[in-house]
Amino acid sequence: MQDLxxxxxxxxxxxxxNLPPDVEEGLRDALQQEEPGFAARGALETILKNVDMARENxxxxxxxxxxxxxxxxxxxxxxxxxxxxxxxxxxxxxxxxSYLRPNAVDSISxxxxxxxxxxxxxxxxxxxxxxxxELQIDLMLKGGGCENVxxxxxxxxxxLGAGRDLAGVRNVALxxxxxxxxxxxxxxxxxxxxxxxxxSSFVASKEVLLRQLDDSNPNPEMNDLEQxxxxxxxxxxxxxxxxxxxxxxxxxxxxxxxxxxASYFVSVSYMCWAYRRRQMVVxxxxxxxx
Amino acid sequence: xxxxxIPISDEAIHSLKVGDPVLLSGTMVTGRDxxxxxxxxxxxxxxRTPIDDDQQVYQEIKPLLDGGVIYHCGPVVSGLDxxxxxxxxxxxxxxxxxxxxxxDVMRHFNIKGVIGKGGMGxxxxxxxxxxxxxxFHAVGGAASLIAQSVLEVTTVYKLxxxxxxxxxxxxxxxxxxxxxxxxxxxxxxAEIESESRSALEGLLAES
Numbered sequence: 302m303q304d305l306x307x308x309x310x311x312x313x314x315x316x317x318x319n320l321p322p323d324v325e326e327g328l329r330d331a332l333q334q335e336e337p338g339f340a341a342r343g344a345l346e347t348i349l350k351n352v353d354m355a356r357e358n359x360x361x362x363x364x365x366x367x368x369x370x371x372x373x374x375x376x377x378x379x380x381x382x383x384x385x386x387x388x389x390x391x392x393x394x395x396x397x398x399s400y401l402r403p404n405a406v407d408s409i410s411x412x413x414x415x416x417x418x419x420x421x422x423x424x425x426x427x428x429x430x431x432x433x434x435e436l437q438i439d440l441m442l443k444g445g446g447c448e449n450v451x452x453x454x455x456x457x458x459x460x461l462g463a464g465r466d467l468a469g470v471r472n473v474a475l476x477x478x479x480x481x482x483x484x485x486x487x488x489x490x491x492x493x494x495x496x497x498x499x500x501s502s503f504v505a506s507k508e509v510l511l512r513q514l515d516d517s518n519p520n521p522e523m524n525d526l527e528q529x530x531x532x533x534x535x536x537x538x539x540x541x542x543x544x545x546x547x548x549x550x551x552x553x554x555x556x557x558x559x560x561x562x563a564s565y566f567v568s569v570s571y572m573c574w575a576y577r578r579r580q581m582v583v584x585x586x587x588x589x590x591x
Numbered sequence: 592x593x594x595x596x597i598p599i600s601d602e603a604i605h606s607l608k609v610g611d612p613v614l615l616s617g618t619m620v621t622g623r624d625x626x627x628x629x630x631x632x633x634x635x636x637x638x639r640t641p642i643d644d645d646q647q648v649y650q651e652i653k654p655l656l657d658g659g660v661i662y663h664c665g666p667v668v669s670g671l672d673x674x675x676x677x678x679x680x681x682x683x684x685x686x687x688x689x690x691x692x693x694x695d696v697m698r699h700f701n702i703k704g705v706i707g708k709g710g711m712g713x714x715x716x717x718x719x720x721x722x723x724x725x726x727f728h729a730v731g732g733a734a735s736l737i738a739q740s741v742l743e744v745t746t747v748y749k750l751x752x753x754x755x756x757x758x759x760x761x762x763x764x765x766x767x768x769x770x771x772x773x774x775x776x777x778x779x780x781a782e783i784e785s786e787s788r789s790a791l792e793g794l795l796a797e798s
Binding site: 340343344347348350351354355358360361363364365366399401403404406411412413415444445446449461462468471475476479482483484486533536537538539542544545573574575 | 625682734753769782
């Protein structure tokens, strides 16, 4: 089996320092919508300048490089045990090279491990065996500021007039955006999961953020709701950094999971504008990045 | 763009109003969750007895914070092995977690400026009027750009809190921020919160 430590180190560097083109495009569109002379526009100008600078200097876009979350789709024959070791080794090296901030803190002692290696969920690695001969590794870095404003609702919720349908999903999602204010580093991207249990629902709400910002949902009803939530979130007037403005949310991604008859969870993962996710593909021993 | 030098005079603080873009220059100290908890428990409420270097650090940060600025930031720092520290990425962290502590910390140390992101609440706003002081909002996530304004890492205290939580003493030039809470009782955050809540109520009523 090919040693992937070096290619994964490069995946981490790329993810932490080089914002994906679809997100940068979204931020440039947002800039056009904000009025010159207002703080919202100034914030977006600073954000875009920072994106360029991080790319040029190979330094982290944001100092909070989050929990490194890896999604590994591997063809038959790869060892997940060895890939886990290689991912951990690459994460520790990336921390040493200042691509990642040491972020793994023991919750009881308060001690930071110093190299981003914690328990079995830090870094987080999802493995899935797939057909074909191509190995794909997606990496997402999601900081604590936006992670903290994520929310989960159990429907019905009478306070928000939210029943167990898409109209109810809309109400609670808008509530989450209003409660987040600028604290999740708006303009953000909403990852929403409908259904599942409490755990799988939150996991799905993050995984759906791997989609491209400008794609559409194959389900027409969910696609309409995605458009509606982006538009209505922007009517809240929270704006970039919560300074007030027209661009609060750059996009919305929705997924649904089977649920128990008794449960109807809606989980909202709020992704900050520094929407860091990249993919690495290994095919015939050749490594490429997207 | 207004230039603000640290330490900041009361006159300069009173001249600052919500919405003013500023460039800060001088020496500031980073401090976030662990540092605020430590300052309040060990020295302000004194519910915990100082141990190890607590007393020494306290004596050394006092003059730095008097009239000074605290920055809610957990940086990425290079040169940890050689102790030739350099800020690589250093944007603000969410300030609201320090809301239970910030007002008391500002009064105790005579802190004139708090830098962070996301804004703070009523207790901090009251302290801004009393001390007086202001809240400067830096652009969240703009970590590489802000790190460029850090000329030098002077020293570090409480590195045992971990790199993000340690108290880094830094000399900055033209650090960009916007005043979002001033010494006159205005808060952009309170305003946006209230307006967006009305907008949400309007949208929910449509359904």
